Each structure stands twice: as structure tokens, then as C-alpha cells.
Amino acid sequence: MNKNDVREGTVIALGMNGEGVLKDNGIIVFVPFALVGEKIRYKVLKVASGYAYAKVEEVLTPAEERIRPKCPVFGKCGGCQLQHVRYAFQLKLKEENITNCFRKIAFTEVSVKPTVRGDDEFRYRNKLQLPVSSDGHGRTLIGFYAENSHRVVPVSDCPINAVWTADVIAAFKEYFELCGLTGYDEKSNSGDIREIAVKEVKGKLIITVVATLNDLPEKNKLIAILQNKVKYVFALYLNINRARSNVIYGEKFIHIYGSKDFAADMLGIRYKVGVQSFMQVNDCVCAKLYSTVCALAEADENTTVIDAYSGAGLMTALLAKRAKKAIGIEIVPEAVSLANLLAKQNGLEDKISNYQGKCEEILPDVIHREKSEGNKTVIVLDPPRKGCDIKVINAVKASKADRIIYVSCKPSTLARDVGLITGTLYHDGSEIKKAENPCGDYVIDSVRPFDMFAQTKHVETICVLARTK
Ligand SMILES: C[S@@+](CC[C@H](N)C(=O)[O-])C[C@H]1O[C@@H](n2cnc3c(N)ncnc32)[C@H](O)[C@@H]1O
Incomplete structure (x- = not known):
């Protein structure tokens, strides 16, 4: 060949x-x-x-x-991989992928429960991320990256993103043209605008322009164009990023217009979302996911729940309501401040402690302290795609926690980490290997996918581990 x-x-x-x-x-x-x-x-x-x-x-x-994809750039843009597949079958493919990951990576057979789906197969995303580049002939391109590349495929809308997507793109096209702003070129580290990011919080938008500039020209004109084209209340931020790297945001966010953050509520918890807070991309599936985590945690007034990778603290608060106390651990300082505010706003400050820092550094001590207090302990893990650090895995494995609820957005790292916790895999100090005589204190109790990302290859999964002894 x-x-x-x-x-x-x-x-x-x-x-x-x-x-x-x-x-x-x-x-x-x-x-x-x-x-x-x-x-x-x-x-x-x-x-x-x-x-x-x-x-x-x-x-x-x-x-x-096989069906006809809705989007004209499907196959060119790297955002969706499954628009050509009937939706019910997409769910089957995701279930099969999770089964295969456990089989091939963790050497474990699992029975995957049917996928929980959202109300909408399209227009479900509340978060839009649009890279901006140049076509090399003076034209500024707004779109999405092609699969495995940093080449921007221009778009005027996106069917999985919210209904305001086309209006946001049209507004920025008008503004860039008006001010002669250029898109960023990674090779030469030149150009003005790198990215437009938008989050929807209960019908209000937080819009961030990532630029190499110290300030945006004609700010009032941009605000007027957005008001005219996008009929939503919005906040506008500039993020300055001049780094020669593909990290999206620079350190500095400058608030330009509107409220600094927006209030929201989910499952009876009120919270605030700021420009840097992590948000699940699909509100409907997120509510189902969080309710399920709470039910599966089986927490009562004698239980401490440790919520590792806790973001802005929404799930921590939902868990705290049912438990004696909940402890959140999160690396982003802004998210931790919002989580503390959320605890206060909901009258849960006596039940919640939020730690800012890396789980790998904080979790082992927190587990040790909670176990020595003699409480029933449940650990919730919700790491980013790369999964948990080996120090986190080792601490969880040795924790003697009653239940472990692993919420994952990548089946392959979920299978790896669960294999390590249940003992079908081990880490020999440098690499992960198959255990010849698997043994561990935890077994897989259930695996259930949640289709947070319809039309794409991605899937969210809750895997519950129960203690054997
Ligand atoms: C998938 S999100 C989950 C957030 C939260 N549980 C939620 O549902 O909104 C992962 C979170 O882990 C945080 N994070 C990433 N690496 C971390 C680390 N090493 N230690 C602690 N938090 C980390 C991220 O900032 C992000 O908020």
C-alpha cells in the first residue's frame, strides 16, 4: 500500500x-x-x-x-465528526466506543448503560469559540479549526452552536472591516485578533475578544454593532495575548462593557459565571449529569464529599446540600472565588470549603484528614480531558472512600484511570502496564454516557466505583 x-x-x-x-x-x-x-x-x-x-x-x-449532514462545512471543519450519522445511532457509537476503551485500555469488560441525551440534537451549545486568522491575501477569516490543524475554515453560522452564532459572526465581520483589523497568523506571530469567545448565561452573553492589541479601536462602535446585530444583553472583554503559542488566553482580561459576570441558577442553586469560569457546554445535559452524580453519591448527613476539579462550585454545592459537608478543589483562582460566593449566596458556607490549587498537591492531604475524622467519604473526580495525575489516582486508590464517582469527558483517559484505580493496570514509576493478577479495593458499579456533545465524537461519562472491602 x-x-x-x-x-x-x-x-x-x-x-x-x-x-x-x-x-x-x-x-x-x-x-x-x-x-x-x-x-x-x-x-x-x-x-x-x-x-x-x-x-x-x-x-x-x-x-x-447514514444521513445528509446539515452543515455546509461538515468534513472540512474539525468541530463535528458524526453529522452524517442518524442521531440514535450516534448514541450507540458512543456507547460502543466506551466499551472498546475499557476493553482495550483497561482490559475490563463493562456493561454500558443507555446514553442520557439532551432535548436538542442541534443548537445546544452555550459556548462558542471562534479562531480568527488571515488568508494571507489581506482577508480576515472567522471560523473553526480544521481537524488536527490550526487552519481556520471560515463559517457564517454553526448548527450545533446557539441561535445567536450567525449574528455574532456578522457583527465581528462588520467591526473588523470598519477598523481594518487583521486576523492572527501563527507562523509570523503577527495580526491583531486571535479569537472571539462567547458564553451564554441564562440568555445573556459574555463576549471576549482575544487580541495582540493593548486596546480595541472604536470600542463604542463595536458595542453599537453588537447591540444592533445581536439582540442579547452582553458583557464585553478584551483579553491580551501576544504569546507565540497556541494557548488561547493571555493572563490579562480587560472589562470593556456591561456587567462583569452574570447570575444563573440550576437545580435550585444560584451562582455567578465570570469571564474565566469553566461552564459545561450543554445546560440541559449538564442538569441531568449533576442530578445523576448527586443521586449516585448516596450522600447523607454523615458523609463528606470531596469534589476534585470543582470549577465554579455548582456540583460541590448540590452535593453539599445532601451531605454533612463538601470540599471543592480547583486550580483556577477566579473559579474558586465564584465557588465561595456561590456557597455564601446559597447559605451553604458552613458546609463547603473550597481549596485553590492542584488536585495532585491538595487531594492526598484532604483525603487523609477526612478519613481520620471517621466520616463516610465519597470522592467525585471531574478532570479535564487528559484525566487525573498519577498522584491523584494513587491517593484515590488508597483512600478507602466509600464510593468514587468519576465524571469524564474522554473515554480513553477514563478507562486508563479506572484501570489504575481498580487494579487491572498499574504504574511502575515510569509507564502504565497491564497487571497480571488484578487486585484492588474498588470495582466498577456502573458506566453511563451523557451526550453533552451531539454530532461530535465526544461524550461525557459517569463511572461509579464501589468499595469491595
Ligand atoms: C471538566 S472541568 C469540571 C469542572 C466542574 N466540575 C464543573 O462541572 O463545572 C475540569 C476543571 O478542572 C480544573 N483543573 C484542571 N487541572 C486541574 C488540576 N490539576 N487541579 C485542580 N483543578 C484542575 C479546570 O480548571 C476545570 O475547572
């Missing part, structure tokens, strides 16, 4: 990124946007030892689940 060969084959399996997998003369070929059972004509893009990457040239026998 050589690069640029055009060949035919039938897809036999699903890959971890939602792609089709087929075998061609002993070589495993990964083909994005191809479905199991489909006969396809494909073009080889890259050949490595034992495997290859290819793209679909033509679907010769389409699967029953």
Missing part, C-alpha cells in the same frame, strides 16, 4: 475517534466518516508500519444509518 493509492474495502469496526476501520492485506486502515458495514473507495493519505490513514473518495454501499 502506498500514499495516494485509491483502493476499495469494507469497514469492519469503529475507531476510538468515531472513524471507520478496515483491513487491507493485513494493514489496518483508519478512515474518518466511514461507517461499519459500508463498502467504500478510499484514498491512502499516510502509511506507517502496520497501519494507514485514508479518506473516503466514494461511499459505494451506504449504511442505513
